[in-house]
Amino acid sequence: MSSIAVLGAGKIGEALLSGLIRAGHQPDTLSFTERHPGRAKELAGRHGVDAVAVAEAAVNADVLVVAVKPQDIEPLLDDLSGSVAERPADRGLPLVVSLCAGLPTALYESRLPPGTPVVRAMPNTPMLVGEAMSVISAGSHASEDDLSLVEELLASVGRVLRVPEEQQDAVTALSGSGPAYFFYLVEAMIDAGILLGLPRAAAAELIIQSAVGAATMLRGSESHPVILREAVTSPAGTTIAGIRELEKHGVRAAMIDAIEAARDRSVELGRAHEGTGS
Ligand SMILES: NC(=O)C1=CN([C@@H]2O[C@H](COP(=O)(O)OP(=O)(O)OC[C@H]3O[C@@H](n4cnc5c(N)ncnc54)[C@H](OP(=O)(O)O)[C@@H]3O)[C@@H](O)[C@H]2O)C=CC1
Numbered sequence: 001m002s003s004i005a006v007l008g009a010g011k012i013g014e015a016l017l018s019g020l021i022r023a024g025h026q027p028d029t030l031s032f033t034e035r036h037p038g039r040a041k042e043l044a045g046r047h048g049v050d051a052v053a054v055a056e057a058a059v060n061a062d063v064l065v066v067a068v069k070p071q072d073i074e075p076l077l078d079d080l081s082g083s084v085a086e087r088p089a090d091r092g093l094p095l096v097v098s099l100c101a102g103l104p105t106a107l108y109e110s111r112l113p114p115g116t117p118v119v120r121a122m123p124n125t126p127m128l129v130g131e132a133m134s135v136i137s138a139g140s141h142a143s144e145d146d147l148s149l150v151e152e153l154l155a156s157v158g159r160v161l162r163v164p165e166e167q168q169d170a171v172t173a174l175s176g177s178g179p180a181y182f183f184y185l186v187e188a189m190i191d192a193g194i195l196l197g198l199p200r201a202a203a204a205e206l207i208i209q210s211a212v213g214a215a216t217m218l219r220g221s222e223s224h225p226v227i228l229r230e231a232v233t234s235p236a237g238t239t240i241a242g243i244r245e246l247e248k249h250g251v252r253a254a255m256i257d258a259i260e261a262a263r264d265r266s267v268e269l270g271r272a273h274e275g276t277g278s
């Protein structure tokens with residue numbers, strides 16, 4: 001089994017560690033790096049995984065998963081480029097997997113030793129419960145074996161799709177950020193229940209179970225979401241009265257604009273590092 005080091009064990013890095021352990025990866029094949037000793041200790045205790053220095057991970061791990069904020073990538077790349085170059089020849093180059101929104105594989109390739117294989121991956125937080133949607137793209141030195149290894153790794157915590165790298169900003173907006181939009185809608189619907197006088201716990205149970213039921217129907221059905229929605233929408237009934245308000249408030253257009261803005265931000269995060277390569 002490949003040894004995997006997660007560089008930056010924040011929200012998504014910890015979700016990955018936790019998802020991999022849940023999926024049966026042995027904790028002694030995993031490690032992570034963190035800037036704050038307190039957080040490193042807490043995580044090591046929670047998951048039974050070793051906290052290591054970036055230089056140690058860069059020399060020893062087979063796979064380096066980069067999970068820092070895009071704004072923090074420059075110092076990490078500086079550290080990595082020196083340390084990866086110090087790997088013993090018989091270890092070969094590590095496979096670098098970037099989870100960072102917006103950052104192209106070309107950025108890593110321009111800063112790491114020549115030939116370093118890089119895969120860009122965009123997972124999402126449902127990997128915590130084995131239901132991630134992860135999307136992967138190969139950089140110019142990543143082989144089919146590299147891509148398959150990342151696919152296998154991420155398949156242990158959810159579903160995986162391959163796309164050409166130019167689609168990754170759109171992917172980031174749709175499935176990377178997507179869970180946040182569902183959580184936002186659920187929050188808003190629970191608030192509506194409170195407005196209508198239901199206890200918060202009851203409103204939450206009604207909406208969460210409805211979300212799980214709707215998601216299960218979407219996954220299991222050959223039907224388009226429109227057909228499923230029409231089946232709920234009775235003539236002169238309650239649902240159409242609600243749908244009319246959603247249309248009046250431009251909720252569909254707002255969702256399209258929101259996802260377009262997220263895509264644009266992903267592009268912008270990548271552009272911030274243009275010209276920093278050697
Ligand atoms: N959250 C999500 O749903 C998803 C996030 N991503 C991507 O994952 C990346 C991380 O996001 P997220 O987990 O939300 O962010 P977090 O800020 O929660 O996690 C990043 C972690 O990396 C640490 N860190 C920063 N620099 C270093 C370094 N040089 N060495 C070791 N640790 C370091 C940070 O420490 P400190 O606290 O000091 O900043 C922080 O704990 C981003 O690039 C994001 O685009 C991708 C898919 C989904």
Ligand SMILES: O=C(O)[C@@H]1CCC=N1
Binds near residue numbers: 101176177
């Ligand atoms: O908000 C972000 O930038 C990250 C990337 C996708 C989900 N969270």
